[in-house]
Amino acid sequence: MSRARIALFAVILLFAGSLAFMAWATDEQYMLISFFLVCASIVPFFLRFERRTVQARELVLVAVLSAIAAVGRVPFAALPSVQPTTFVIIVSALVFGSETGFMVGAVAALVSNMFLGQGPWTPWQMFSWGMIGWTAGLLQTWGLLGSRWMLLVFGFVWGFLFGWIMNIWALAGMGQNLTWAAVAASYAASFYFDLAHALSNVFFLSVLGPGWIRILQRYKRKYGLLDNEADGILK
Known part of the structure; x- marks a missing residue:
């Protein structure tokens, strides 16, 4: 868990540093800079997962969960903003751990955009959904998501955090013309969509969450897949 915390803090610092750099830069390539730096924030998670000893059937499981999350979108x-993708990512992380949660979230964003359209927003979605999975796995390991109410609060909060992170890539295109008024207008305009995302997370987690978690836990115990961090949740 010490390495997981180091990876999380390193990525948070890198992401915060990218925002500071975008504010300091004097050229006009803000969108390109944001694209590059958010991709750099994703790389440590993929490298960490790549270094693990993973069986072929475990990779198949990650691929299947990613496909379900992508197709569900x-x-x-x-x-707008109403979809079960975040729900699938969260329950995957609760059962199989933070690294699996990140991979499911990042891959789901990439795959679903093959149907809905790729663009400069794709790596931001990969980062945002990946961080939902990563933080869900970490908080579960720390014993902070043991109750259903805490899980619903987690899903609700991330409904807003996801939208707030996604607003950054659009604001980055404003460059030196960015003002606090523009920031406030952007976040105010996204409030309805963020609220819809948050409420849909609560709905799917409350209605489908316990059943999905039991099924995935049973599958995990039966085949011994990705047996690392998250047993005994929401009993």
């Missing part, structure tokens, strides 16, 4: 495209 497509039918809800007509309802």
Whole structure:
């Protein structure tokens, strides 16, 4: 867990440093800079997962969970911010750990955008959904998501945090013209979508969460897959 904490803090510092650099830079390539730095923030997680000894069937499981999270987003495209993707990422992290949660979130964003459209927002979505999985796994390991109410609060809060992080890539394109008024307007405009995301997370976690967690735990125990961090949740 010490290495996990170091990785998390390193990525937070790198991400914060990228924002500071974007504010300091004097050229006009703010979008390119933000794209590069958020990709750099993602790399440590992929490298950490790559260094693990993972069986082929465990990779298949990660791929299947990522596909479910990605495909679940497509039918809800007509309802902005309402989708079960975040729910699938959270329960995957609770059962299989933070690293698996990050991989499921990052890959789900990349795969789902093959249907919904790739763009400069894709790495930001990979980072945001990946961090949802990573933090869910860490907090579960620390015993902070042991109750259903705490889990619902977690899903609700991340509904807003996801939108707030995604606002950054759009604001980055404003460059030196960025003002506090523009920031306030951007976050105010996203409030409805962030609230819809937060409430949909609460709905899916409360209605489908316990059943999904039991199924995934049973599958984990039966086949001994990714047996690392997260047993005994929400009993």
